[in-house]
Amino acid sequence: MAELFVFFEQIYRILFLLIPVLVSVAMIVWLDRRVWAFVQKRRGPNVVGPFGLFQTLADALKYIFKEIIIPASSNKVIFILAPIVTMTLALIAWAVIPFSEKFVLADINVGILYLFAVSSLGVYGIIMGGWASNSKYPFLGAIRSAAQMVSYEVSIGVIIINVLLCVGSLNLSDIVLAQKDLWFVIPLFPMFIIFFISALAETNRPPFDLPEAEAELVAGYQTEYSGMMYAMFWLGEYANILLMCAMGSILFLGGWLSPIDLFPFNIIPAPIWLILKILFLFVLFALIKAIVPRYRYDQLMKLGWKIFLPFSLIYVVLTASFLMYFDLLPGN
Amino acid sequence: MIAHAIVFYIFSLIAIVSAIMVTVSKNTVNSVFFLILDFISISCLFIMIGAEFLGMIMLIVYVGAVAVLFLFVVMMLNVAQQKNEWFNSSGRSSHIPVGLLVSIIIFFELIIVIGGWKYKPDLLDSIAIEINTDLTNTQSLGSVIYTDYIHLFQLSGMVLLVAMIGAIVLTFRQRSGVKRQSYFKQISRDRKDGIELVNVENNKGVKIDA
Numbered sequence: 001m002a003e004l005f006v007f008f009e010q011i012y013r014i015l016f017l018l019i020p021v022l023v024s025v026a027m028i029v030w031l032d033r034r035v036w037a038f039v040q041k042r043r044g045p046n047v048v049g050p051f052g053l054f055q056t057l058a059d060a061l062k063y064i065f066k067e068i069i070i071p072a073s074s075n076k077v078i079f080i081l082a083p084i085v086t087m088t089l090a091l092i093a094w095a096v097i098p099f100s101e102k103f104v105l106a107d108i109n110v111g112i113l114y115l116f117a118v119s120s121l122g123v124y125g126i127i128m129g130g131w132a133s134n135s136k137y138p139f140l141g142a143i144r145s146a147a148q149m150v151s152y153e154v155s156i157g158v159i160i161i162n163v164l165l166c167v168g169s170l171n172l173s174d175i176v177l178a179q180k181d182l183w184f185v186i187p188l189f190p191m192f193i194i195f196f197i198s199a200l201a202e203t204n205r206p207p208f209d210l211p212e213a214e215a216e217l218v219a220g221y222q223t224e225y226s227g228m229m230y231a232m233f234w235l236g237e238y239a240n241i242l243l244m245c246a247m248g249s250i251l252f253l254g255g256w257l258s259p260i261d262l263f264p265f266n267i268i269p270a271p272i273w274l275i276l277k278i279l280f281l282f283v284l285f286a287l288i289k290a291i292v293p294r295y296r297y298d299q300l301m302k303l304g305w306k307i308f309l310p311f312s313l314i315y316v317v318l319t320a321s322f323l324m325y326f327d328l329l330p331g332n
Numbered sequence: 333m334i335a336h337a338i339v340f341y342i343f344s345l346i347a348i349v350s351a352i353m354v355t356v357s358k359n360t361v362n363s364v365f366f367l368i369l370d371f372i373s374i375s376c377l378f379i380m381i382g383a384e385f386l387g388m389i390m391l392i393v394y395v396g397a398v399a400v401l402f403l404f405v406v407m408m409l410n411v412a413q414q415k416n417e418w419f420n421s422s423g424r425s426s427h428i429p430v431g432l433l434v435s436i437i438i439f440f441e442l443i444i445v446i447g448g449w450k451y452k453p454d455l456l457d458s459i460a461i462e463i464n465t466d467l468t469n470t471q472s473l474g475s476v477i478y479t480d481y482i483h484l485f486q487l488s489g490m491v492l493l494v495a496m497i498g499a500i501v502l503t504f505r506q507r508s509g510v511k512r513q514s515y516f517k518q519i520s521r522d523r524k525d526g527i528e529l530v531n532v533e534n535n536k537g538v539k540i541d542a
Contacts, residue, residue, distance in 0.1 A: 075361075109468055110388050113389070113392065117396060127404075139407075146400055150400055153396065153397070298513075
């Protein structure tokens, strides 16, 4: 009986996390479009609901009632599995995100590795979708994005090593608590910039949205998808973007910590701070979408392998030497 | 404890079935997907015995990088055509003896390993480094690899470096006639190099040397 109770409590906690995440994904799509419109001096979605807030819900409703078309020559199992994989991977990663010292679903030892692993699995949704469609444009998009995401993962991994050198633990709560005195964005500012750009590439956001470059590839790996399956790709993509923003704010912006531990700031509850930081990073994502033109493919690869990787490797050496010389290494 | 056992058997069942499906399934891409499923369930098993670092590294390295490249290559191959060539060639069963030999060797190796446990039950006591249960396995792995066996670690790093350079040398070829963008050239051009003002005489035109 007690075990059953624990089981239901876990389910309740999971739902308590997942439903807000899904709702905020819907809101974030609206925010993305509003910011985009603001930069281009348009109004953006402003009709459905107050300030157009329900626009995404209306869109989702439309997608639900549209017909799902499965191409006759596709590999049907993998074709249907692809959006499910994308969506699932985007959501399971939220299990380890700490919203405050106590409010975390799974406080595991290797939290940052788990996040990294799940975000590196994200490429499978795209490859599966692109290959199973059995059509030229999706396949080209899938191949492109596989190369792109694997390349930028390498530099994200090296950046994570930089942060871990300063923390001495793989646990996400420890990473946040290590920033109590100084957020890592200050000593590791170049790494924060590179992390941000790599996160853009990892989530296939402009200016690195080559997998779905509409001028060349129609819609890339999503070309053959319709109705709810397309919407799931879309939701998964935005959930991934939110996740990358959360990862950035935990690694560099001090997670749930308030900027100054003084009266007006520290009465605001911890999860609010994390959400504010995620929103800040997301607005940057949205601004970049509006103002930067798309990269060419060889420039993208050059940036990843020849600039970001060597630079972040050198920064690892620098960080390690600095910590060693001033005897600041954690754990001794 | 029962839940633990149930989950263990589910994951090992998935691992074994998908390992069989890798060799059985006709479509090469499906084989790779089963291989990925196998990797994932093995890493779940790693996590279940408390080796969470190994499990995560397995996910990141094998599933996140190696299998992606694998899939990449398999998708690019024209599998159907290759299969036809394979089956129509005269020495049809030429690959079977080699495969059989390799699998027999692996089988005997497995028997030796498992038999070792049977004949020497205190095998766990004879390992070189003590297991320190106070540390997390990330810490103990780190101290074993980077402190106790640092020279072996660096030696294997050198082997990998040689392999990497070898792979680059083998696949590198300079193709002529490929137009590449050189940022340095682009930026260091000035007006003198790019523009020439010519006075054109009437009815004569100019000759331009490209």
